[in-house]
Amino acid sequence: MTRCPPASGPAILRASNQDTVSQPRRTALRPSLGRRVATVAAAALIGIASALQPAQAQGGLPLVRDAETEELMRDYAAPIFDAAGISRQQVEIILVNRNDFNAFVADARRIFINVGVILDAETPGEVIGVLAHETGHITGNHLVRLRQALANAQIMAAIGVLLGAGAAAAGSAGGGAGAVTAGAGLAQRTLLAYRRGEEAVADRAALTFLEKTGQSAKGMLKTFSRFADQSLFSAQYTDPYSISHPMPRERLNALETLARQSRYFDKPADPALQARHDLVRAKLLAFTSHPNVVARAYPRSDRSLAADYARAVATMRTSSRREAVEAIDALIRRQPNNPYFHELKGQALLESGNPKAAVEPFRRAVALRPREGQLNIWLGFALVASNSNSLLPEAERILKAGLQMDPNSPIGYSQLAIAQGRQGKTAEADLSTARGLMARGDFRAAKRYAARAQKNLKRGTPAWLQADDIVSYNPPDFARQR
Template sequence: MPFRLAADRRSLMDRLRQATATLVACGLVAAGCPAPAAAQSSRGLPVIRDAEIESLLRDYMTPIFRASGVGAGVVEITIVNSREFNAFVADGRRIFVNAGTLMDAKTPNEVIGVLAHETGHIAGGHLARMRQQIDNMQTMAIAAMLLGAGAVGAAMVGGSRSAGDAALGAVMGPQEVIRRSLLSYQRTQEEAADRAAVSYLNKTKQSAKGMLVTFKRFADQIAFSRRFIDPYAQSHPMPQDRIENLEALAEKSPYYNTTDSPALQARHDMMRAKLFGFIDTPDGVGRRYPPSDQSLPARYARAIATYRSAPLQGAIAQIDGLIAAQPQNPYFHELKGQAYLENGKPKQAIPELRQAVALAPGAPLIRTMLGQALNTGGDSKTALSELTRATAVDTKNAAGYRELAQAYARQNKLPEADLATAQAAFAEGDYGTARQIAERAKKGLKPGTPNWLKADDLATYKPQKMD
């Protein structure tokens, strides 16, 4: 009997660990942390990097970050290549926003409202508080398990099967109570983030209408299944309740009827067109932006779709039309260079990318593409200069580091090439590979030099826990 009791207790512990792990996962997901981001990297997460879109998002959010107190430049915004409408926070430094959110949001205000809500989570320290809440709940779960396990043992000794089943239920029953308690706690955090977002919008003299549009969209999506939803098993407030609460806050604002500036709306429309051009099928782009639509965003989307799926000559003609309309737009020159580069014509790409860099000297992603064209075109020495400048500004530019490694290798500077390869792995969150290659780079670099010190930092790096 003691042996059987030990086996039963071990089984109960396994079940508790499984239930507790589920609680932790639900808590993190509810707080907006998907599994890939939980490792504090974008490794495995399909991320989009684009100079034009990132610049626009920075302009959207710099006032919000200042209003929230987190500070511009402290929080990163990462674009996830997913068509779903969603945004989430992974820690105290990053907001992830799906491409689908940017594509479906018809105004800048809608995107700003969504990201202001996520900023509320960061400013409120909600993820750290949720983890503390989970730790507290796990302590309760362990206590409940131990009490229940004792009751199971007593029932077994007494030979009562029904009493044993009841005692086993007493062990597992608290798990559902704890899960619901955590979800309730998460709902209060969501409501707090909503209130914080409205306050940030008020401070920056913007409307909360965009948030209302977003939440109404969510409400419409689940309206057909609302009667099957348990409101106490949700991580977010029920949509209608949320809308009513938000309306009451938003309509009090003197900026409720404030609209986005025409210039900002125009940039937003161009961003959406770019995403549709790259992500949607050519037929889908044609339906959304038919030839009869001669607006600049429509022409932009069609030019991108054409270069992706049709002979290069036709795409270049369309891009030239865009450049004629806005000669000082760096992203049109970037697109022309990209079209040439990806069609095996790096030497034709270089002048266009040089022009794009001249028009947007603070865009390291464009400079990276120029470095790639120079590398491919045989000028690795100049590529080194451009890529060094690009990665110095954008230290998370994994593509830039990979191109830098190739440029060093073409110059027969193999230890430096190893260091750049290690930096690329580090930027992608592959810390094990980064440490291994950095250790190899150290052997070929002179101790104490800047590059040796960089390699040593990578070789000895230990990831910290999320904030």
């Protein structure tokens, strides 16, 4: 997981610490309440804000960039967003490189979904149901309300601590401990009641969106049934999604009653969408699992396209370049106009040290999906890696086009900086490096490169203004990076 390929393709699964995104912090307690208050309040919040906590604990979320998977998620979500009255450009679906089943909204603009959701889902409807439910949270403005509920719960827990401290000071240590426990328990019960209400609202909203778009809720019920059953087991075995989205059996029964009233309940998945879903699952499994796992999931007797896709990826990861290219060429013969098969061939050639040979399959992928930024960045990467000065102007143009479509690609900016630097465009290269560092979240280094670029750019030009924006940028927590 140390290699740094372009910002596309599931090869990024092996560079998970490079693309991170900070998560919302819980409302802080007043410092004067002390560490004991914070501890009790945190205990009261267990299971309520759990979806936000792993990223906070690690400083960021490990993200996956894969054009094929992202395109499928956008196509799943597009009719849901339309039914919800949300612009398709308003909400971004971000893939998280974790295999557990989890999804959550961080704000009104982003839905985070773990790779594990896709790997576990046998049908498109299971993923679409999750996206519809999370969209219900966005349209219900639930995140803002949850933050207020968290703040209120912390206040309740803090009151319990203060009452306990007062009782202890009066000589009743047992009474003090009881007050602390009562405060934490009341906070937790209040949050659970709040969360159950909001989850039920999101359920109904999801059913409405599915009905408006003529889709079955059967997949959503299958997913939620899993978590209702998990409530029978110890919390240590419970999936994060079932903790942050509590699903008691009675709530599932009510949801199923409503879902079965739809005339679309028994409507099967679109075959073309199911086929794409199967390909993405196969690809993700092959990139994230040991080859033995792939072999068990897709035995040689399985001659489906998805099985061949998984085996081709596994071959690329474990065998010679010749064997990998042969396996991928077989895929291309079956689907010549699948851009992601050509992308995979280009990736196999590039990673095996033959960037010149990788250029042509990447060109074909871009020709099939010209508006896909990640594919353009792959092509630009191969052109730069070919070490031909005659290709640098084209590489610069293609990388700029790719970054216009996908402006959050650190690798795209780093390759652009190399192309510009080799052409003697030092100031432009420094600015591209700064923009890439900004995309990575390394604001201090970004400011340093932007300041250096600014000195050699003409004042008032677009490039100078971009550098000035970076130099002037101060995120809320920037002081801690100094």
